Amino acid sequence: MSSVRLRPPARRGGPRAELHDRHEDGHRLHHLLWRLGPGFRVCSSAVLGGGIGPRSWVLNAQVPGGYPRLDPDRHLAEIAAAEGLTGAGAGLMTAAEVAAYTTAHDGGVTATVTTGLGVRGWAAVPETAPRPAGASSRVPVAPFRPGTVNIVLTVPVPLSDAALVNAVATATEAKVQALLDAGLDCSGTPTDAVCVAAPEPGPEGGEPFAGPRSPWGARIARSVHTAVLAGARRAP
Numbered sequence: 001m002s003s004v005r006l007r008p009p010a011r012r013g014g015p016r017a018e019l020h021d022r023h024e025d026g027h028r029l030h031h032l033l034w035r036l037g038p039g040f041r042v043c044s045s046a047v048l049g050g051g052i053g054p055r056s057w058v059l060n061a062q063v064p065g066g067y068p069r070l071d072p073d074r075h076l077a078e079i080a081a082a083e084g085l086t087g088a089g090a091g092l093m094t095a096a097e098v099a100a101y102t103t104a105h106d107g108g109v110t111a112t113v114t115t116g117l118g119v120r121g122w123a124a125v126p127e128t129a130p131r132p133a134g135a136s137s138r139v140p141v142a143p144f145r146p147g148t149v150n151i152v153l154t155v156p157v158p159l160s161d162a163a164l165v166n167a168v169a170t171a172t173e174a175k176v177q178a179l180l181d182a183g184l185d186c187s188g189t190p191t192d193a194v195c196v197a198a199p200e201p202g203p204e205g206g207e208p209f210a211g212p213r214s215p216w217g218a219r220i221a222r223s224v225h226t227a228v229l230a231g232a233r234r235a236p
Contacts, residue, residue, distance in 0.1 A: 014154045015040070015058075015197065017112050019099060020083070030098040031061040032112065033083060034152065036197055043164035044195035048076040048091030052164055057089035058195055060114060060150050062098040092150045092193045100234060104226035108156040109216070111171075111223035115231030116148035117179075120186040148189040149231075151175060151224055155198040155216060158206035167196045167210035167220055174212070174221040178228035196220075 018033045035057055036042075042055040049055055061079050069075050076091030096116025103112045151171050159167060171194050176187045198206070210217040 014108070014110060014156050017101070017103070017152070019101070022079070022082070025064075027064050029062045029064070031059055031079060032098055032101060032114070032152070033085075034058040034154065034197065035085075039200055040197055041164075041200050042090050042195060042197045043159075043168055044090050044092075045168070045193045046090040046092045046195055047193075048073045049089050052161060054088060054200065055090050055197065056087040057085045058152055058197060059083075059085075059089060059091040060098060060101075060112075060152060060195075061091065061093050062114075063093050063095060065095045067093070067095065090195055092152070092195060094148055094150050096148050096150075096235075100231070102227045102230040102234070104223040104230070106223040106226075107215075107219040109219040109223045110154045111220070111227040112152045112154075113224070113227040113231050114148075114150045115228065115235050117184065117186070117189065117232065117235045119148065120184065120189050123187045149175065149192040149228065151192075151194045151228070153194070153196045153220060153224070155196060155220065157198065157216060158201035159196070159198045159210060159216070160201065160206040160208050163207050163210040163216070164196055164198065166217065167198075168194045170210055170212050170217045170220050171196070171224045174224035175228045178225045179232055181225075182229055182232035184232060 015034045015036050020031050022029055043052045044050050059080055072093055080089055094114045096114045098114050101112055101114050179186055207216055212221045
């Protein structure tokens with residue numbers, strides 16, 4: 001596995017995305033890398049390093065369609081190690097073309113989105129088939145499939161725990177709004193992921209709110225909407 005940085009990041013404040021190139025099993029693939037460094041924490045649904053906690057890097061890696069591996073967290077850790085990354089990080093995957101990522105900026109917030117909409121639909125759907133009499137009530141676990149609409153947000157101010165969770169919800173609302181504005185009949189794909197990175201709060205705590213009508217939530221919503229809309233209009 002090898003990696004080459006392809007594109008210099010835009011000159012803006014805060015952590016910046018780097019686009020890298022690598023080769024795996026005959027495929028030329030890309031990944032985005034954010035080197036957060038110390039003093040950041042992340043709230044995410046990432047397959048590697050998900051949840052809320054200190055993170056020193058974020059990785060959004062492209063994998064081939066029909067992803068065959070059953071250990072995506074280990075795979076992401078291998079890509080991170082090849083980049084020389086250390087410490088705790090967050091890793092996302094997508095079958096979308098990462099090099100076609102879109103970005104948007106609003107008041108210091110940056111949204112970076114990879115968009116693939118080949119398998120899309122609505123979040124709430126009825127069960128398609130009744131269970132046979134006597135069958136287990138447990139829902140079978142579907143095999144892992146890489147996320148297709150991945151959103152990574154960098155916010156320049158500390159956020160409280162509640163605001164970090166609120167930021168993920170606000171980003172998801174804005175994503176759905178953008179998909180509808182693009183004329184798509186869906187709320188997303190079954191494996192979309194969101195990752196929010198912000199400085200760790202000091203003794204005074206972080207911003208308490210990140211809903212869409214709060215100052216930072218509004219910036220999050222606008223940046224995500226702009227980036228997802230651009231990506232959805234490009235997607236086949």
